[in-house]
Amino acid sequence: MTTRHDRPEATTGPIWERTRRRVREEITDVALALFLDQGFENTTVDQVVAAAGISRRSFFRYFGTKEDIVFGDLAEQGPVILAALEARPDDEPVWTALRHAFAVLNAQVAPRRGLAIARLVATSPALRAAHLEKHLRWQEQLAPEVERRLGDGDAPPGLRGQAVVATALACLDAATAVWLDRGGKGGIEELERLYDQALTTVRDS
Structure with a gap:
């Protein structure tokens, strides 16, 4: 974000x-x-x-x-997000915990910069590739904690954690794309609202 x-x-x-x-x-x-x-x-x-x-x-x-x-130290924020996730109550729904964890990124960028970065990523193959690499690093860092929170299951170890984090990141990208289409109106608060809607859609489907 x-x-x-x-x-x-x-x-x-x-x-x-x-x-x-x-x-x-x-x-x-x-x-x-x-x-x-x-x-x-x-x-x-x-x-x-x-x-x-x-x-x-x-x-x-x-x-x-x-x-x-373009990305500044955003690519290195995985440990910061992980620390925020680990600080959430263990009995909190995993989607809610992830939502709060990703919220720590909001303090890292102003709406004007966020909109500029979103526009650049949307139009540059090189930046899209770097953006994907950043998300893959975050996914690798966050998945074990999500897996722990989910508890025992029938899926192979690691699968559910990877799937949940990948989905949460895809929701973030979808929300950002819609926010960009709307010209960044409403600032970060609107981006957060769109992200909440995307997560709710996936969670309740």
């Missing part, structure tokens, strides 16, 4: 860390504007660094790849 892009600037931590965060945010803003205007594949790192007024060497101090500009 979303990265740390566009969050209010932190006022704690070493000054070098705050400076680094500001520079990273400025590069991201410049890059996203270029991606939306020219297309992700058609925009080069050289164009980004020229528009941002930095060197290639400086760019790669902040981003490992061009895809990292």
